[in-house]
Amino acid sequence: MAYYFSEPSHTFSEYLLVPGYSSSKCIPANVDLKTPIVKYRKGVEECPISINIPMVSAIMQAVSNDTMAIALAREGGMSFIYGSQSIESEAAMVARVKSYKAGFVVSDSNIKPDQTLGDVLALKEATGHSTMAVTADGTPNGKLLGIVTGRDYRVSRMEPSLRVEEFMTPFEKLITAPKDTSLKEANNIIWDHKLNALPIIDENQNLVYMVFRKDYDSHKENTLELLDAHKRYMVGAGINTRDYAQRVPALIEAGADVLCIDSSEGFSEWQKLTIDWIRENYGDTVKVGMGNVVDKEGFLYLAKCGADFVKVGIGGGSICITREQKGIGRGQATALIDVVQARDEYFEQTGIYIPICSDGGLVYDYHMTLALAMGADFLMLGRYFSRFDESPTNRVVVGGSYMKEYWGEGSARARNWQRYDMGGDKKLSFEEGVDSYVPYAGALKDNVGMTLAKVRSTMCNCGAMSIPELQQKAKITLVSATSLVEGGAHDVVLRDPSRNTAQ
Numbered sequence: 001m002a003y004y005f006s007e008p009s010h011t012f013s014e015y016l017l018v019p020g021y022s023s024s025k026c027i028p029a030n031v032d033l034k035t036p037i038v039k040y041r042k043g044v045e046e047c048p049i050s051i052n053i054p055m056v057s058a059i060m061q062a063v064s065n066d067t068m069a070i071a072l073a074r075e076g077g078m079s080f081i082y083g084s085q086s087i088e089s090e091a092a093m094v095a096r097v098k099s100y101k102a103g104f105v106v107s108d109s110n111i112k113p114d115q116t117l118g119d120v121l122a123l124k125e126a127t128g129h130s131t132m133a134v135t136a137d138g139t140p141n142g143k144l145l146g147i148v149t150g151r152d153y154r155v156s157r158m159e160p161s162l163r164v165e166e167f168m169t170p171f172e173k174l175i176t177a178p179k180d181t182s183l184k185e186a187n188n189i190i191w192d193h194k195l196n197a198l199p200i201i202d203e204n205q206n207l208v209y210m211v212f213r214k215d216y217d218s219h220k221e222n223t224l225e226l227l228d229a230h231k232r233y234m235v236g237a238g239i240n241t242r243d244y245a246q247r248v249p250a251l252i253e254a255g256a257d258v259l260c261i262d263s264s265e266g267f268s269e270w271q272k273l274t275i276d277w278i279r280e281n282y283g284d285t286v287k288v289g290m291g292n293v294v295d296k297e298g299f300l301y302l303a304k305c306g307a308d309f310v311k312v313g314i315g316g317g318s319i320c321i322t323r324e325q326k327g328i329g330r331g332q333a334t335a336l337i338d339v340v341q342a343r344d345e346y347f348e349q350t351g352i353y354i355p356i357c358s359d360g361g362l363v364y365d366y367h368m369t370l371a372l373a374m375g376a377d378f379l380m381l382g383r384y385f386s387r388f389d390e391s392p393t394n395r396v397v398v399g400g401s402y403m404k405e406y407w408g409e410g411s412a413r414a415r416n417w418q419r420y421d422m423g424g425d426k427k428l429s430f431e432e433g434v435d436s437y438v439p440y441a442g443a444l445k446d447n448v449g450m451t452l453a454k455v456r457s458t459m460c461n462c463g464a465m466s467i468p469e470l471q472q473k474a475k476i477t478l479v480s481a482t483s484l485v486e487g488g489a490h491d492v493v494l495r496d497p498s499r500n501t502a503q
């Protein structure tokens with residue numbers, strides 16, 4: 001006979017936190033959000049990898065590329081670069097995060113000397129940047145032959161067909177710096193010579209980076225930045241249960257700090273085969289998260305496999321239709337509570353603490369506080385990050401509003417991937433995700449700042465100044481369907497019903 005769970009499965013919106021005593025020291029500025037992301041002997045040793053804010057970005061094409069990873073690491077979180085791309089391009093994204101030097105920009109506006117003023121104007125329109133590197137092959141790292149800025153041409157007096165080499169500032173007249181220049185030295189050169197941009201070149205005159213005067217202010221240190229021992233940004237990467245023998249070495253070589261096996265359903269032999277291969281070849285030096293699971297049994301299986309963290313969540317994501325398509329899944333809050341209980345028991349028995357990542361279905365900022373209070377150590381978000389400037393997708397106008405594109409990894413749009421090649425048939429037989437728009441929300445930094453202000457504030461209401469303290473002290477209540485109404489604006493006529501402030 002089938003097994004029946006005694007409780008219905010619930011979502012975050014069905015719960016609330018009940019405040020606890022807060023001392024006068026318990027203010028948002030004193031709240032520490034640092035959290036472990038890989039297993040360790042809690043109470044005996046430091047966790048080898050922690051993040052400074054409990055947020056990671058989802059392993060998705062529409063969310064986590066190198067631009068997102070840099071922006072999130074700067075705020076103290078971590079991205080998991082999407083695995084549904086070739087090994088080479090995923091490794092290249094990881095490498096770009098690891099080689100990123102704040103203030104040193106890979107030039108995105110480049111032109112060849114035999115192109116024309118017309119091409120310069122078109123490029124300026126496309127990138128919005130008026131400083132262009134003239135390289136022999138027109139690539140960001142080609143041999144530097146000159147620079148074009150708005151001061152080098154006058155559109156009213158010059159023919160659009162005029163060649164770049166005829167009006168650019170040639171290399172001989174440029175001030176450049178070698179590639180081992182520090183940011184401080186670069187800024188001094190910019191200051192001393194009243195430059196707007198300083199090209200950084202290698203020993204063969206190839207362009208490596210540009211340093212811009214206007215970026216100077218944004219280089220000030222961010223105290224929560226997530227850096228490795230060599231002061232490089234930290235980054236995670238998604239892997240699958242098929243090509244790990246090729247993909248894992250490439251990602252490790254590129255510098256990935258943590259890997260995560262990306263699957264809708266992790267209670268499988270495929271996951272064990274994958275981690276066994278990694279342990280055989282790398283021992284414990286390579287950190288691997290596994291998942292997704294939604295109950296105790298699934299957790300214990302992955303714990304025994306040796307997971308460094310376990311990811312929870314099936315079908316709760318905003319773009320997920322797995323529950324509708326396949327009828328598998330579990331309410332995210334119930335799944336999390338069950339797995340956390342198993343994790344705590346496992347810790348009691350073994351002394352090994354396995355961090356739990358709650359993945360998908362976090363809609364309002366308070367859902368994040370709830371998930372942490374329920375025992376999640378960190379949170380994976382897709383929709384949330386897809387709305388920002390830094391996500392890889394297009395910003396479009398829909399019905400007069402700015403939107404960003406966002407699609408599921410199981411959607412037809414993301415399907416160009418071998419994991420759906422079941423027995424030689426390249427076609428995706430059915431979709432498990434949708435292709436959608438989300439309201440554009442601006443810069444990651446501003447939004448994460450606002451979200452975490454709310455999280456810190458709620459933690460203070462619960463008398464908690466750290467995530468472990470929140471998990472210990474939180475008092476959580478289920479709410480009745482009727483009392484849900486009480487939580488929103490009710491029995492008033494809204495002056496502007498189009499303003500929905502809940503977030």
Ligand SMILES: NC(=O)C1=CN([C@@H]2O[C@H](COP(=O)(O)OP(=O)(O)OC[C@H]3O[C@@H](n4cnc5c(N)ncnc54)[C@H](O)[C@@H]3O)[C@@H](O)[C@H]2O)C=CC1
Nearest residue numbers: 241242262263264265270313314315316322409410419432
């Ligand atoms: N969290 C969620 O609720 C969901 C997430 N997704 C996302 O969609 C993407 C695709 O997920 P899945 O379809 O679960 O991918 P998957 O690669 O885990 O599994 C796809 C199919 O391939 C089979 N398979 C896996 N490894 C194999 C191997 N080595 N040899 C032969 N067969 C193998 C599996 O049994 C399964 O039938 C992921 O990014 C996932 O995160 C999709 C649906 C739901």
Ligand SMILES: O=c1[nH]c(=O)c2[nH+]cn([C@@H]3O[C@H](COP(=O)(O)O)[C@@H](O)[C@H]3O)c2[nH]1
Nearest residue numbers: 317318320360361382383408409410432433
């Ligand atoms: O059923 C699904 N079909 C899909 O196509 C799909 N793509 C991603 N995911 C999962 O959703 C998570 C992101 O969820 P949110 O947008 O709610 O943050 C992600 O982190 C994934 O766990 C999918 N689930």
Ligand SMILES: [K+]
Nearest residue numbers: 315316317320
């Ligand atoms: K859903």
